[in-house]
Amino acid sequence: MSRTGKVCLIGAGPGDPELLTLRALRMLQEADAVVYDRLVSPEILALAPDTARRLFVGKAPKHHPVPQDEINALLAELALNGYSVARLKGGDPLIFGRGSEEAAHLTSLGIPVEYAPGITAAQGAAAATGVPLTHRGLASGVRYVTGHRQADGVLDLDWASLADPDTTLVVYMGVANIAQIAMCLMAEGLPGSTPVMAIANATTPRETRLFSSLERIAPDTCAANLSAPVLFVIGRVVKLCADWPAVEFLSSEETETRTVIARAAHA
Template identity: 60%
Template sequence: MANGVVYLVGAGPGAPDLLTLRALRIIETADVLVYDRLVSEPILALAPTGIPRLDVGKQPKCHPVPQDEINQLLVRLAARYARVVRLKGGDPLLFGRGGEEAAHLTQAGIACEIVPGVTAAQGAAAASGIPLTQRGCASSLRFLTGHGRNDSDLDFDWPGLADPRTTLVVYMGLANIAFISEQLLAQGRCPSTPVAAINNATMASQRRLIARLDNIVEMAQAARFEGPVLFIIGEVAGLSLGSVSTQIENVRTVRHAI
């Protein structure tokens, strides 16, 4: 039997109607599903009933299935199934380790197809009415991971990140937001810089907090977020260009502090 094809599919930021049509077609015809922690239940429900579903999700400082084992698992599954769907939150090539998996599959002689998805930064910003760039306000944009490989320390270009005209989007940053804010403040980023913390972006359970760079740690801790949190740091976080249906209860109080 010839090896099957592994599809590295971006599931988007959470809401099922933000899937691409291509992603939906592939999920609906999967023979086996390998998924991450941040893939929402409504999206998992789109896969055919009765197929094997393997949860290989990771949490901060908790990796039940190490990446090397996931790589090997995909190779083994491709030897048994024609259509292996590796489902990842957001986009598979943006902090999703999709590149590592694609490289391993290619080395093993397994056909691999990458299906892009709406990344969390785009979904969270749109759901919160926040532009990631804005003429006269933010002319550049940088995406950052909130944790290092194997939970190592973050080693970034902190002076460059302190540029007031640059919007920073921090993925998976709740555990390290104190360190990140300290580094930015130490490099001269203004203490009053607005910061948006968006929890469960695009989902019915979305909550949003807008604070300042010098008090985001305190406010995020008080919010007791459950689920993924994405941070948008920069002047654009103080803008809101559309209606936001679900916000954290004390958002007005925090806004007043900016």
């Protein structure tokens, strides 16, 4: 190949192939090479052409076999060799996906970059569970935050602003730090009885939902041994899920917190 190819930054969504956009599906099916992350579901990867090269560059907590600089170089090499590259990322490539870093590297080399937005995990979880991210009288806003820092740095979030009972808080990649997150939010005044849903593998046949309260979510998450990816939804809107316990959570001083685990029945 002598021509310069291109790289399509494609949001694969939370896992259900029916949640792909038509644009994302077209880009994927036109690809000569697919560079994909750990969170891309096998159902979506199966939609790539049989003739396309498949290159796995996934990362896991504290395990990055292919560093970001090498991923950037790989994408550039493929495109400069004339490939149409599908850079497939779970969720949306521009929400905690480092897509903008890859795009900046590629455009600096004169390589064309196109985007296909994806349904981010928070939206997928909301649709799968019926937990709205906003709801009149319960949540007038929603905030997405990352639950970890690069190289396991200090999680220095603005806890005072996040501990707002009128806002739904969605925490990505927060399993390792959920105890600290809950403690900091309660220290800033968010009640320990605040409902929390942890959802693993949202929208896929492997989906698992854990319902708890802010003061109990850390030990409950540990006991449930949820498999990644896990998303936490913190706020009063969680009570609107049909799986929410019939008996409301009370503080630990009044009664033992009741935890419910529900496994979704996706076809």
